[in-house]
Amino acid sequence: MTQITLENLAHSYLPNPSKDEDWALKPMNMVWEDGGAYALLGSSGCGKSTLLNIISGLLVPSKGRILFGDSDVTALPTLERNIAQVFQFPVVYDTMSVRENLAFPLKNRGLPLDQIASRVAEVAEMIGMAEILDRRARGLTADAKQKISLGRGMVRQDVNAILFDEPLTVIDPHMKWELRTQLKDLHRRFGHTMIYVTHDQTEALTFADQVVVMYDGQVVQAGTPQALFDAPEHTFVGYFIGSPGMNLLDAKIDGDAAHVAGTHVSLAKGYGPLKGHTQIGIRPEFMRLGTGDEGLPFKVNRIEDVGHHRIVRGQVDGANINVVVPESQPLPADANRVIPDPAHIHVYTDDWRVDPARQERAA
Amino acid sequence: MDKPVNNRAWFLVMPVLALVAFSALLPLMTVVNYSLQDTFGGNQFFWAGLEWFEDVVHSDRIRAALGRQVLFSASILAIEIPLGIFIALNMPKKGVWASFCLVVMALPLLIPWNVVGTIWQVFGRVDIGLLGYTLTKLGISYNYVNDPIAAWITIIVMDVWHWTSLVALLCYAGLQSIPDAYYQAAKIDQASRWKVFRYIELPKMQGVLLIAVLLRFMDSFMIYTEPFVLTGGGPGNATTFLSIDLVKMAVGQFDLGPAAAFSLIYFLVILVISFVFYTLMTKEGEAL
Numbered sequence: 001m002t003q004i005t006l007e008n009l010a011h012s013y014l015p016n017p018s019k020d021e022d023w024a025l026k027p028m029n030m031v032w033e034d035g036g037a038y039a040l041l042g043s044s045g046c047g048k049s050t051l052l053n054i055i056s057g058l059l060v061p062s063k064g065r066i067l068f069g070d071s072d073v074t075a076l077p078t079l080e081r082n083i084a085q086v087f088q089f090p091v092v093y094d095t096m097s098v099r100e101n102l103a104f105p106l107k108n109r110g111l112p113l114d115q116i117a118s119r120v121a122e123v124a125e126m127i128g129m130a131e132i133l134d135r136r137a138r139g140l141t142a143d144a145k146q147k148i149s150l151g152r153g154m155v156r157q158d159v160n161a162i163l164f165d166e167p168l169t170v171i172d173p174h175m176k177w178e179l180r181t182q183l184k185d186l187h188r189r190f191g192h193t194m195i196y197v198t199h200d201q202t203e204a205l206t207f208a209d210q211v212v213v214m215y216d217g218q219v220v221q222a223g224t225p226q227a228l229f230d231a232p233e234h235t236f237v238g239y240f241i242g243s244p245g246m247n248l249l250d251a252k253i254d255g256d257a258a259h260v261a262g263t264h265v266s267l268a269k270g271y272g273p274l275k276g277h278t279q280i281g282i283r284p285e286f287m288r289l290g291t292g293d294e295g296l297p298f299k300v301n302r303i304e305d306v307g308h309h310r311i312v313r314g315q316v317d318g319a320n321i322n323v324v325v326p327e328s329q330p331l332p333a334d335a336n337r338v339i340p341d342p343a344h345i346h347v348y349t350d351d352w353r354v355d356p357a358r359q360e361r362a363a
Numbered sequence: 364m365d366k367p368v369n370n371r372a373w374f375l376v377m378p379v380l381a382l383v384a385f386s387a388l389l390p391l392m393t394v395v396n397y398s399l400q401d402t403f404g405g406n407q408f409f410w411a412g413l414e415w416f417e418d419v420v421h422s423d424r425i426r427a428a429l430g431r432q433v434l435f436s437a438s439i440l441a442i443e444i445p446l447g448i449f450i451a452l453n454m455p456k457k458g459v460w461a462s463f464c465l466v467v468m469a470l471p472l473l474i475p476w477n478v479v480g481t482i483w484q485v486f487g488r489v490d491i492g493l494l495g496y497t498l499t500k501l502g503i504s505y506n507y508v509n510d511p512i513a514a515w516i517t518i519i520v521m522d523v524w525h526w527t528s529l530v531a532l533l534c535y536a537g538l539q540s541i542p543d544a545y546y547q548a549a550k551i552d553q554a555s556r557w558k559v560f561r562y563i564e565l566p567k568m569q570g571v572l573l574i575a576v577l578l579r580f581m582d583s584f585m586i587y588t589e590p591f592v593l594t595g596g597g598p599g600n601a602t603t604f605l606s607i608d609l610v611k612m613a614v615g616q617f618d619l620g621p622a623a624a625f626s627l628i629y630f631l632v633i634l635v636i637s638f639v640f641y642t643l644m645t646k647e648g649e650a651l
Contacts, residue, residue: 053547056551057550058547058550077550078547078550078551078553079550079553083551084551085547085548085551087544087547087548088544089542089544091544091545091547091548093562093563093566094566095562095566096562104552104554104562105551105552105553108552108553108554108555108558109553149548152548152552153551
């Protein structure tokens with residue numbers, strides 16, 4: 001087990017990348033702490049799997065270095081990195097029994113037979129396959145096969161990290177929850193570094209201590225689920241985390257005031273002069289509906305009752321805005337305003353969050 | 364799901380049955396007819412019962428041909444199947460070279476059989492053939508016209524040259540259908556090259572290998588044209604395989620009765636051996 005460091009890492013699938021969009025991964029620096037449970041979150045094609053394959057050594061990065069602890073493993077093949085990886089679609093060795101499948105990585109490493117047997121029994125118990133250990137893997141259902149793949153990923157105790165590449169795609173929803181809980185449990189018990197790739201925020205937020213959000217080949221934010229929710233560093237994080245995502249409104253910022261569609265919105269902090277496309281972002285949870293003159297003019301389109309709260313969907317100056325109203329609060333029938341909570345308004349220029357404190361220091 | 368039962372559906376397969384009857388069943392019955400009777404021409408037939416069958420079964424000449432046939436099929440299967448797998452494993456997976464290899468590999472398959480025979484007949488001649496002449500100049504005694512061993516080697520090499528491509532292409536297709544994730548998972552599991560072959564590639568090739576073995580067995584067991592063109596069954600009877608012997612008997616000696624009995628037994632032998640191969644390999648596949 002070891003800390004994994006990415007140094008100026010970048011990758012392109014093209015032989016001679018020239019343009020910005022030729023890069024599947026844009027240069028990044030990142031440290032994965034030993035024993036951390038990470039979720040790598042992002043939409044399809046943002047470079048999550050590329051990053052994973054670089055860490056496991058299935059891909060050699062075009063630029064930069066990967067360090068395991070202090071040693072450079074950039075050029076080392078998968079074999080010598082001692083990493084476990086579980087793929088999106090089940091990979092089982094058809095002709096082997098479930099038991100042989102689980103024992104395969106251990107056998108290849110030449111472990112003594114009694115250790116293999118006890119380890120396999122343990123993992124089989126964990127994935128709920130102890131009864132069918134002697135069944136042939138061929139002919140099992142897709143989710144049973146995926147459980148075997150997961151089991152093969154977890155069977156080695158001495159791995160540097162376990163990587164999961166959207167491993168629960170083919171699994172039944174209720175089984176998903178169960179397996180995720182087991183993974184989490186496994187993490188607590190053995191403390192392996194785990195990196196879990198997914199495009200499902202619930203999966204990411206329930207599994208990980210640290211969520212790494214990727215967008216367009218770069219890491220836009222890494223932090224605890226709470227940090228991602230409270231202060232999204234990039235509009236994509238705001239949009240991707242939370243349900244519904246963060247509301248964004250074009251605005252002109254002037255000190256501690258924002259002008260949105262001719263209306264004045266006060267901010268909690270003062271901002272210096274800003275360049276580029278400026279927006280304010282407020283989570284639907286931090287807006288409330290109003291009927292007077294206070295707040296932004298709002299036109300309600302639709303109300304969705306999702307159980308413990310209601311989502312009011314509407315528009316402010318042509319932009320779609322969602323407001324979350326808790327079940328306990330009344331819903332004014334003639335609501336024509338939304339009032340954002342100044343403490344939770346963030347300012348973005350060209351999609352990146354502006355931190356007033358840092359702005360001050362820079363100035 | 365309930366399937367509707369309608370016996371009138373049989374009418375829909377009638378055209379096929381009629382075609383098969385005319386192309387296969389009726390000719391086969393004619394052979395059966397010949398095999399049970401004797402004739403001296405003039406469309407006069409005498410009942411012979413199982414006499415011809417007994418003759419064929421006890422004939423030393425046919426037994427010897429059968430022995431040669433089995434030896435030949437076994438040899439070419441033992442060479443072509445492993446060699447075909449080996450070539451398929453080493454062919455490039457994609458790119459220009461993959462297309463190039465495919466075309467080159469397919470070439471021998473496109474040459475008519477008697478042309479293949481002629482090519483090797485000329486190639487092996489000691490006076491003008493590139494192979495025969497070179498070997499002789501190198502001091503190696505090689506003459507397929509009068510040396511049975513040289514004749515056998517030439518025929519086997521010719522068949523390997525002609526048909527290994529088929530095995531290789533079938534295996535290649537099988538290999539191409541394996542998703543990358545399997546190889547990646549094997550790397551993660553630290554499997555050796557041999558284990559990748561044994562547990563990923565071989566199981567995935569099993570279906571196409573069965574087809575390859577069956578095709579190569581049936582074809583080689585019925586081989587006629589190439590050895591006929593190359594050696595004509597000689598020297599002596601050294602390369603007289605079953606079909607060459609059968610043609611000699613039927614057309615050369617005009618022994619229609621024994622030839623018909625011979626044909627039927629020949630057909631049954633191929634059928635039985637193919638069945639055995641099929642059963643063994645599907646069973647083996649499950650146990651693999």
